[in-house]
Amino acid sequence: MENSRGVRPKKTQQENIFASKSLSYFLQLTQTMNYTQAAQILGITQPALTQQIKKLERIVGAPLFYSVGKRLRLSEAGYTMLQTTNQVYSLLNKAADEIQQTTSENHGEIHLGILSSIESQVFEDFVIDYYKENPDIKVSIHMLTRREIWAALESNQIDLAIMYIPDASIKNWKPYDSKVIMTENLLLIHNNEKLAGKSKIKLSRLDDRKWVTYPVGFYLNDVISDAYKTEMVATPDVAARFTQPAQIYHFLKATDTYTALPESYIMSRSDRDEIMTANFEPKIKFDLAFVYRTEKKDIPRIDKFLTEFSNYLEDRDYFKRLDDIVAKKIQNSDNDYNN
Template structure:
């Protein structure tokens, strides 16, 4: 009996170690991964070392202060992702055959995206489905794919394009709204309604934290145009703080047009030339459609946006809250 219990414990530890390995392989940072998983860094290091002992070869290499996957690590990552996919799909199948008296839908929203529309939809959805609870959490870009593969998130609300899900048939994408980047300035920059990055990159900037989708879009656009990345005097995760700081310090900010309802009177709004376009979308594993309550939620959300589009709803909801 003791031998059997030890075997079960070893199997559980192995599954946990594989999950930790996948998260670390995505982040390539022990510190970020430990925070994401809610464990200490020494505990994470111990789990990875234990996994490497089982596999019999190093899975990560250290170059300076940065870690990288070894060739063996790359091979193991592909296998681990398949294993996680099998577990996640099995979990979905179990949800189908299990008697539910209480359902929970886990939704991840990429950091800095306004959640007003989502909150409004959930309020309306629960009036018809009071037994369904929602768990809404803010997700950083580097952990998007891990959230779906580990089955800790059923549906992601995010900005696209994002290479995290490129070419993967097991994920389905539904566009919520077309969107573009806009420049908000407390002062007049020119007599038109458009600006170029070359024209404004020497100005004082305020923006989103490094690693956020909006920050990376501006960085990529600067690199593509052979322009130095702007210097930010401050970075905030909430658009309200970005706009307040910009107004008080005469700093400009690039924000998505989905955040335009938060801009106060007296600010100057400019489009970028060329236009910086992207989509607001939801992403989920195709197997989630087999779960009745999630399928119903997705269908009713489509109907909700068909009755009134995303940007119109957002403007109305922000106006109601102010």
């Protein structure tokens, strides 16, 4: 906006900070502490990210990061910026939530972030049913990595996360709450005839084959690694890593490898009889849960959505609904074959 003399006034320091993408880029970089990973998540090039960080450093007048070898660390100014930025974002998110709390439970948008390694069919079916009863509620589903989910929760881009807990990667649980959907077993998946008929298997017995699993940093990869450390067993060699459970499953069926996948995923497969499964001894368990900022529960449409999903599982629980989905797949496949 120009002043009375027709001269555009110079932007203030605050305007320079908040008018650019530098702040959100800075937050993402603090999550990964790796320029390459942060740029990939943001969908930009590494030079573009570096330029934005340098721009922010010029505005505040101090370096925000420094390197020790190949490791990136926050400077004292960086810690101050991170703390202040989180406080500002918290106030903005709280204001947005308070505004939304005055809206109707039957109108508006709900953004769900689902961990990409989770079998999502039950949630997809629920959203279809929910839309039929609530046509003025727009539900958007985003399949995200663990880091992307956390960043989206922090920036208020999603209302509800569907993810596995406990999650040690989340450092600050204070502003958040969770609602458990079900308790999940992690199953050993294999095609080793020597282990056929075994319902429980110790990790120490699985040193004869390589594994196929998720990339380092993915939740289930960390769960498996932690289990090996707890049992004081050497971590196995990995033949391949994939980001999707279907990719892992496909690789395992074609090779002499082991893997571990959630019981819910195995139950969702119409070809689940073609592989062998077993529980680990001791069992490896975790919870599938909704995670959200505590204020979200006060938004009428969010509260209604959570309540309706609970009612949905009271009618038929999560695993029974997975059985229904598989039965429908098999029936459709038979019909296609007969036709």
